[in-house]
Amino acid sequence: MSSVKAPFLHSGTRTSSMATWALSALLIPGAIYSMLYPSPFIFQLIGYALLGGLAEGLYHLIVRRKLKFNPMGSALTAALIAASVPPSMPFLPMLYAILIAIWIVKLPMVGLSLRFNAAMVGRLFLMQVYPGSIVAWGTPTPDVISTATPQELYRSEGFALELPQLLFDRIEGVWEELFLLVPGSPGETFPVLLLLLGGLLCYRGIIAWRAPVAFLLSFAIASAAFGDSVLFNLFSSATIFSAAFIVSDPVSTPMSKGGKIGVGILIGVSNAVIRHTTYYTEAIVYAVLLGNLFSPLLDRTAFMLRGRRLNQRLSQPHWAG
């Protein structure tokens, strides 16, 4: 009989259910998207998630690791990729992106302190190799056009959306008679809903609030400093989506409280800088990968600083009787 050691109590979430929670949260905007703009997107999302799980299963069969097999994490990665690109993305590029994300980035890096956000790497791959498809204003159904982002509309046409349109995302503007424009990738379409879901995940203890909150705040402040519209930037493109699902990813962001805030600021500011100075509307991908790169360093710094603070306290004067 193996001896059990203290503590004899566990509290909070277990890893096995974390990815399931996040995935279920992601399915909600997916389902609403499918209902609002009649599109089979939700089935696509589920299909890709299954594909992700399958990819992890294959990896386990072939590479054989001692890891506990829990395909939910990979399913979530695949679903995140699917939700962050236009639904018109063809199957083959998606398959490549998912396999790259899971087989090259996610699973081999388990246990390392430097880890990249697999979904973002998958998206980077799509951006680099299939740049046409990622901004393709494809037509999920004949009379619906999916645009890359309102950000892009704004960049290329000087066409800025009004706030209510951004929040509830049904563009009723110049093109309305012709087409129903659906801004952004499906996952990014309902910022208010995503904000609520992010809050729910925080409340349930699935994600930690520090990194996303620091990200949103620093991004807003940096955008304001550059003279860009804060609300427009916050509620357009993948900002809220990333806060809820990408920046909050535990594995690729620091563990320490200070590190989490640091990485949030790093991602937020660099996102604002890239958006402001270049025409990359997918700035967030680079910003997140940059943040991932710095995570181990941030953790180490936080650890050192904590030690230094403790040592300083040693030399504090204290009551001497």
Next chain:
Amino acid sequence: MLRRIKIDWADLPNFHPLETPFPAPERIYPGLEEITPESFPDFLNEIGLVGMGGSGFPASEKLRAGIGAHTLVINGVECEPGITIDQTVLLHHALWVQAGANASAKAIGAKRVILAVKDHPAQMVPLQKLYPDYDIVPFPDRYPTGAEKLILKKLTGNMPAPGIRPYQLGYIVQNVVSLRAIGRAMIDGFPVVERPLTLAAPASRFYKNTIVPIGLSVREILAAFDLLYDPARQLIVGGGLMMGCEMALDDLIEKTTTSLLLLDRAPLKKKERNCIRCGACNTACPLDLHPYSLVERIQKGKTHSTAFQAQMTECFLCGVCSAVCPSDIPLVQTLTEGKKCLP
């Protein structure tokens, strides 16, 4: 996110019954005038008192070091979740506790006595009635507020520096049960021969606070309360859920056994998985340490940096980090090993 650790079977906001085999005292031993800083530590040695909150530190030494401290803190903040013995003793044995506290305060020359209790609004009124002379300070009902360090943090407003003993700050912190034992010895002439403890078998919803003779075996206690024990399915834990350890049937009750718990084995069998770097351990650590970073360094043998040593010294192995880890990594076990790396 850090939440209160909820223990449904012990989360009783109202009064806890206490079973005691003898009547409560009726008068205070009139020997209070005879107490002097010189004689009192010897008296404590004579009755064999050790820190009954679980530390087991000889009470006489603690008291002798604390002579001159300005405040005596009665620690009634239960350290471990799910145990209510401190609160129960406070409510039911007020006279003994007071006798012990007054004597200790007199011996060290403390001007002020603080009663630190858990923040249960329902208990505040009776406590104020029972202890009108003391300052009652409520502490949040969250593990591990009852630790000496954290009590001092709240009272002084600053985290005491590592290695600083409370008396160096002018405080002396005594557990309720220790003070009760002093009172018991002063009033009734009993040395430390009995131990109030919480006895619980959550699976069968059995929950009791009682007083048992020290030196009784676990087997005898279980028999006395008709508790059935199945070694294959159950586990006896002595001393609390977070910092306690497994006990065998023939182990004896010691002065420091704060509780006896009969737990189911099944939910405790957790297989360790890879760290997902979620930082739950960092967020939960009451001292703001970096548990997994410490563990990583211990495993790699990188234990010589000052940052590591400072944090390792500070950690008091409370086990919160292990309890919240979603990957069920036994962090605190590695940290216990890590303590050995300290010079």
